[in-house]
Amino acid sequence: MDRPDLPLNALRVFEVAMRQGSFTKAATELRVTQAAVSHQIARLEDLLGTALFLRTSQGLVPTDEGRLLFPVLEHGFDAMAHVLDRLGGRRDVEVLKVGVNTTFALGWLVPRLASFRAAHPEIDLRISSNNNRVEILREGLDMAIRFGTGGWTGHDTIPLMEAPLSPLCAPEMASRLESPADLGRTVLLRSYRSAEWPGWFAVTGTPCPPVAGPVFDSSVALAELAASGAGAALLPVAMFEGHIRQGRLTQPFDATVSAGKYYLGWPSDRPAKGAMTTFAQWLSEQLPDLA
Template identity: 80%
Template structure:
């Protein structure tokens, strides 16, 4: 096959600019000037006889030709990187970059990572946490663990863990909550998804009181405030089982509302590498095992906070109603 006479450096600059979505950010990553990036892109477009980006007031918008070229270059540079790693003494080591929702990272993943590392010493796992807003290609990631309802355009997904929401608070505050109506006298900490508390009260079978507590975009921050006694937070209980076991948080009522799942996602255009396939198999199996253990503990009356929680009258049937949508809450 004839090899096109295209400078490798220009192709590399295009791949970074495409991933970053900005000549300025590409210049920072490549440690060159923005003018140098612009020059390389213009040179490449001239050699190819095709426009790769449209320059707009909103930033770079790739053309059809740019979108066609980008995944081929990304896969090629990844393959080159793996070979160079081996030549530099890192034989059979494959780097896997995974973006992870912070709540999932702290509440579930970190306690189990040693199992993956022990099973796969040939994979160097690099975790980048985020608040659930992640662009896999642009951030140089291979995969991401996200919270929501799935169905993200252009992505393959594997459901991992369902994350129903339920009130959590400090034990001292929980002792004063004998009925869901008592929550009307407490500070109700909120995420920016305004429908969450009204949905929970509907599941509990009572009208929702005015919810005027502080608003946060992080479940971790909400949990810390709740543990410090500042108020009651509506949280994914599966992600805060450690704090419940430690007695820092208590689930005063067993009523839950579905909010979505945590998913493992990766771009549809990217074939799974050996490391991606290994991580997918491992985390899927670990989540199934964790769900089975939680089910057994719940049947034995030893669930994370479930056994001491109070179920309001009529809530058992109401809590099965599904939330209409899931946002980007961390």
């Protein structure tokens, strides 16, 4: 049986819709109407003789056939764009899109980007910051760096560095803290990971006081609040050494607790392009603890 000729435009619409997880968002990226996206997908499904998406009350859910087709198309369109760039004069440039936890981006990566650009002018590195929640495929990224314990389903990961947590606060507040128990008289600013403060107090052998401070999903926001004197925040000290050097934050106690590591990850079923390998190698050279 002859394979039907598949229109390139419909394949491109499917790739974008799959990555965005929404016909509406795909239409916005492609600058067409949602109806046009739906029509192209229906046309492609008709030609293939199989459904690529299930339309549910929760939104689009890709079928097994859709999941099988997507990485092949994504890699193919990336390869086409690379060749077209070369034909257009950008012969040595490869775009690499990396999602980065904001704390890691500001506390470690950004100060070193000039070094990366100098060493690898052939790579157009594009950083998208996030608060540790990222979907690589849907956001059109190649890789991502985030904090956690490493169990990233469907992805290959490599650990980058430990980031033990310790209380940080404004110097004036630190002057009133003689023991961990004294933190019970301050506001304990919290991240969405509720076990962190109890874990740190357990390390010090001190009962954990009631933790009722505001909850934030950004360590950068917690650091700014702590520096303003609003309370003490449990933060990855290595990411805020600049604040400590500037006298904005102080670490009143040496005790630390581990809540995870920073990891570099990418989809397991995606062929690794050269820029991905180069970026991972550069990180390994910059981070001696890379394992």
